[in-house]
Amino acid sequence: MNKPYEHPELEELMREMLAQDAYTIQPAPAPYQAIRRRGLAERRRRVAVTGAALAVLAAVPVGAYAVNGGGGRGDADTAAPHPSVSAPHDRAASPSPAPDGPARPATKGQLLDGITFEQAADGLKECLRAEGGHAGGARGLGSANDYRIVLALRSTGDSNSPGDGVDVVAVKAKPAGFRVVCTLEDGVASGISVSSSDAGPPDAGPVLPDVNGGKLYQQSFIDKGHWKLPFRWGVIGTVEPSVAKVTVSYGDTRTTAVLDGEWFVAAGTLNRQVTLAPHIKGYDTAGRLVYDSDTDSTYQRTLP
Template sequence: MNDDEKQQVADDERDFEEELRELLAEDAYTIRPSAAPYPQIRRRGALERRRRVAVAGAALATLAAVPAAVYGLGAGSAQGSTAAAPTPSASAPASREASPTPSAEPDRAGAALFDGITYDQARDGLEHCMDSEFTRDRPGGPGLAPPDAYAIVLAMRSTGDSNAPGDGVFVVAQADDRERSSLICRLKDGVTQGITAFTDDSGAIPDEGAVLVNPNSNRLFQQSVLDHGRWRLPFRWAVIGTAKPSVARVTVAYGDARAEATVNDGRFVASGVLNEQVTRTPHIKGYDAGGELVYDSDDDKYFDKALP
């Protein structure tokens, strides 16, 4: 083994040790957490019902799932779209004011469709997700509405990372049932990889802001914590949440990307394409019908500003 090969082995071992330390640190925090400030404690308690109640990740991908049609995401689809995508600014900071380009023109049932995914393909993917092993044994379970109750609000490319290798598709659907159920489904090569189901519990925090980002959005706007600072780019991202009646417009800035959210029936969804590494979560602002700023995530004590 020559000197270059020895150095490469040493570098690989160092990288492995660093990732192992991160994992051990995360596990240690989970088992014995440090004292949390009061707002964080309240946020965790008040939003507990909104946390995912049906989670299936890469570790469960070996379970049998019903195949769906393979979506055509050809070369360049990471930035392509069936509708107008946001035009990123090459070096604009997240806090700079901007006039965002709409995330997408609404398609059938108000769905925002990106990366060449059609409404019929998204609907087909949703049906297969609802008929997969992840949901078949829990009909009517908490946070899971009947299949025909869901309307598709977003379909986009899912960028693979070290925790969930391989690109796929995200389908986000929402229902108008009593609990206002929502779900995020990820498919890869037409096979359901996992489902996150949750309910809308806005109003649970007495002093919550006019806009509330759903905590499950992190599945849509970040890659694995193991890849911190080394995300695959370009990266299609999205943010979902709720907005009070006073909010007429929601904008999102994320790294070099800007997006205008679609706001409908007290819910919002926004999507864009990231072309730079980031360390902070999306910056969200809400405006009333007169254009006055009524929400800024920078001032929201319940919203985490830093990526893990």
């Protein structure tokens, strides 16, 4: 006699059904090959996009400039720039500022006496740091990124400021005609001179010599008649777009200035004592004289 609720046939059927269901609900194996193919395709797509981007960057044209002369210590040591494909023929193009420092001058000949751009840029940063206590905070003078270096040259010491060094002239767009002259000795800032075209006369002509630029072309009045020679000098100022040429004569030196944007920049070496300031002339595109410092009532022709 069978036990209550015992049904061997039913139990056997249930075991068979459960075994079949176990195979039915078993998850299918992961599609490894399909996933691998998709990953390889995506990787190739990313490499192709990156390569195309690099090709576009490499194809972007970059303007260049070349110079004649410059860099020496002789009399004819300001550069005569060859205009780039994007620069006007009558003046040099002003480079764009670098992301982490000042912009370069328009020509290599504006960096004299073996001074490199990197040294000039570091010198400017040092002056701004010394003046303001930290880089870029110099009493509203801004950071080095705001400036473009237009001249760097050897600085000859005198009785009032003994010790030779380097002068770095840097300009920025605002306020108009704003510039700093940074003086360094052994890489350490020893002074900074600030000026702008606002300091000039209200009826200024097409050429405006820097009214405080004597720092670059004269020694102390204490040493009058007994300057240390040879003496490296520089002259800076602003010009209107109508001006195509500026010449500067000083003692036994005569040179043609570089027109760097709205600025003119000239330099030379003085080998004899002088009593008169640099003689500056400006010419238009037709070669007509449009400015003469000898007839400029605001220009101090006699050295103090």
